[in-house]
Amino acid sequence: MTRAFIVLTMSLLLGGAQVLRAQSARELLGQGVRAYQALEYDAAAALLEESLGRDSSGLADSLRARALTYLGATELFRGQRDSAVATFRHLVLLNPRYRPDELIFPPQVTNLFQEVRRATRAIAVAVPPVTELRTRIERFTARVLTSSLADVTVTLAREDGTLMRQLYSGPVADSLLVSWDGLTAAGTAATDGRYLLQVTPRTPTADGPRARQVLLEVKQELPDTLAWPPEPPFLPERTSSGPAFRSLAAGLVTGAAAVALPSIMAQGKDATGARFAVGAAVGIAGFVGFFAHKPRPLEANVRKNASQRDAWMKKLDGVKTENATRLRTMRLVVRAGPETFAERRSE
Amino acid sequence: MKTIGVIGILASALPAVAGAQGRPTLAFRGDAGFVWVRSDTAAAAAGGAVRLRGPVLGGEGRVVFNGFAVGVGLLSGTLQAADQTVKRDLIEGRLVVAAQPVPWLEMSVGPFVRAYVTDSVTERWVFWQARARVEAPIVTASLTSYVELWRALSSQVNLVAGAGRVQGGEAGVVYRPPQRPFWLRLAYRVDDAAVRVGGSQTLEEISVSVVVGAR
Numbered sequence: 001m002t003r004a005f006i007v008l009t010m011s012l013l014l015g016g017a018q019v020l021r022a023q024s025a026r027e028l029l030g031q032g033v034r035a036y037q038a039l040e041y042d043a044a045a046a047l048l049e050e051s052l053g054r055d056s057s058g059l060a061d062s063l064r065a066r067a068l069t070y071l072g073a074t075e076l077f078r079g080q081r082d083s084a085v086a087t088f089r090h091l092v093l094l095n096p097r098y099r100p101d102e103l104i105f106p107p108q109v110t111n112l113f114q115e116v117r118r119a120t121r122a123i124a125v126a127v128p129p130v131t132e133l134r135t136r137i138e139r140f141t142a143r144v145l146t147s148s149l150a151d152v153t154v155t156l157a158r159e160d161g162t163l164m165r166q167l168y169s170g171p172v173a174d175s176l177l178v179s180w181d182g183l184t185a186a187g188t189a190a191t192d193g194r195y196l197l198q199v200t201p202r203t204p205t206a207d208g209p210r211a212r213q214v215l216l217e218v219k220q221e222l223p224d225t226l227a228w229p230p231e232p233p234f235l236p237e238r239t240s241s242g243p244a245f246r247s248l249a250a251g252l253v254t255g256a257a258a259v260a261l262p263s264i265m266a267q268g269k270d271a272t273g274a275r276f277a278v279g280a281a282v283g284i285a286g287f288v289g290f291f292a293h294k295p296r297p298l299e300a301n302v303r304k305n306a307s308q309r310d311a312w313m314k315k316l317d318g319v320k321t322e323n324a325t326r327l328r329t330m331r332l333v334v335r336a337g338p339e340t341f342a343e344r345r346s347e
Numbered sequence: 348m349k350t351i352g353v354i355g356i357l358a359s360a361l362p363a364v365a366g367a368q369g370r371p372t373l374a375f376r377g378d379a380g381f382v383w384v385r386s387d388t389a390a391a392a393a394g395g396a397v398r399l400r401g402p403v404l405g406g407e408g409r410v411v412f413n414g415f416a417v418g419v420g421l422l423s424g425t426l427q428a429a430d431q432t433v434k435r436d437l438i439e440g441r442l443v444v445a446a447q448p449v450p451w452l453e454m455s456v457g458p459f460v461r462a463y464v465t466d467s468v469t470e471r472w473v474f475w476q477a478r479a480r481v482e483a484p485i486v487t488a489s490l491t492s493y494v495e496l497w498r499a500l501s502s503q504v505n506l507v508a509g510a511g512r513v514q515g516g517e518a519g520v521v522y523r524p525p526q527r528p529f530w531l532r533l534a535y536r537v538d539d540a541a542v543r544v545g546g547s548q549t550l551e552e553i554s555v556s557v558v559v560g561a562r
Contacts, residue, residue: 243487246483247486250483250484250485250492251492251520253483253494254483254494254520255518257494258518258519261517261518261535261536262537262549262551264516265496265514265516265537265538265539266515266537266538266549267539270396271537272551274381274535274552274553275535275537275551275553277553278518278520278533278534278553279518279535281520282492282518282519282520282533285485285490285520286485286492288485289484289485289486289490292486293486
């Protein structure tokens, strides 16, 4: 009980501290923006740096971009051009597609930003948080963003770095939509597991853009398959053996009855052999009946069954083909993690 | 006892008769057979069992009306001992009222008279029979086997010893040639008539019959 209370209290304290930190960074950003608007650039710079200096989780990326834009503009107006360039460079690396609002910032700010953007080569990749797709038919899409023209390679690798599929290799001027059909290079559906969607420069240089990656968690979901068509009620293809055996039984039982009659009805008194003649005749008649009713093929039924069987087999083959197609088009659920910088490979 | 038997037969025939709308049909049967009689009654054989045999001819006519039939039958022949020292005429007559509640079963009842006639004396048996006949097709509609059993509901004989239990049975096969107005029958029957003081008369017959018309 005491232990649970301590854990709960600690969780609340930690969670509360994070909220306070976030609010504090946001408040600092707000105060910095207001100071910038009041042309109090030194105060604005201090507040904005303070807001950015807080824990990295204190501000969302969009707010960080806003803080960096105001900080860059503040530094520019403070005459700290190099600081402004460094801030904008940081901003471009954060989001290569970001543009300062031209209604808010004057041309000298936006022009400097464009200059920095052109000089800073950055890559970003944006993916939807969850994508459900049927392999081969539907596609998972990722948008590759670059701050300037860049030659990139987009690959899908296993978590251990093993290449699974190359999705694109070539130049990207501004943004590029890359899609994946859910298959490996071998043409099979990707198995359950974690994969890395990596966007790397084709010719890595020290001042070139850094490779970015997104962790994708892929999970297969079995597709619905069709039930097999029920077997049609086939007609009997041979006559039943029942009548043959009934005939034989009738003959043999009656023959036996003829032979046994004196024993049953006359206490077996010295009967003549006449009963054997009749018993044998009836028994033979039973055998005649047996062979007359011997099972034989029913041609009309055989023909009708053949056509029914063919039609059923066609339906069955159709369902099998459809199911095979459905099984080939596995359903995948792709969950994307956050975008991170990819580690440079030793090669 | 006789009354109960007749009522039973009529009751079993009622459903068939009630639903009947057809016309009555006639059937005639002619029999040719051979009979063996073995008698070990005290009156018949002071010195052992008497054995007689001989050919017989007979026939039966029936009026059939939707599962209900009335028939009259007659059989006659001369029987002799193997050494020809004993000779008797055999005469049988019967009246039968029959019903067929289901296609495979016929039940009948009626009086039956059998007489052994010599120059000096006539031994006459009179009994009321209740009969049940079961048919089993071997080849549908053309070859049928049957077994018929009967027992006397009451019996009389003009012997001093008096009549006891009388019963019998018949088994055979009937062949109906396709597209022919007649059918053939091969049958074996045995009757056993006991007398009260001991001993009995056993009659066996093998016969071939031709039947014309409905059964």
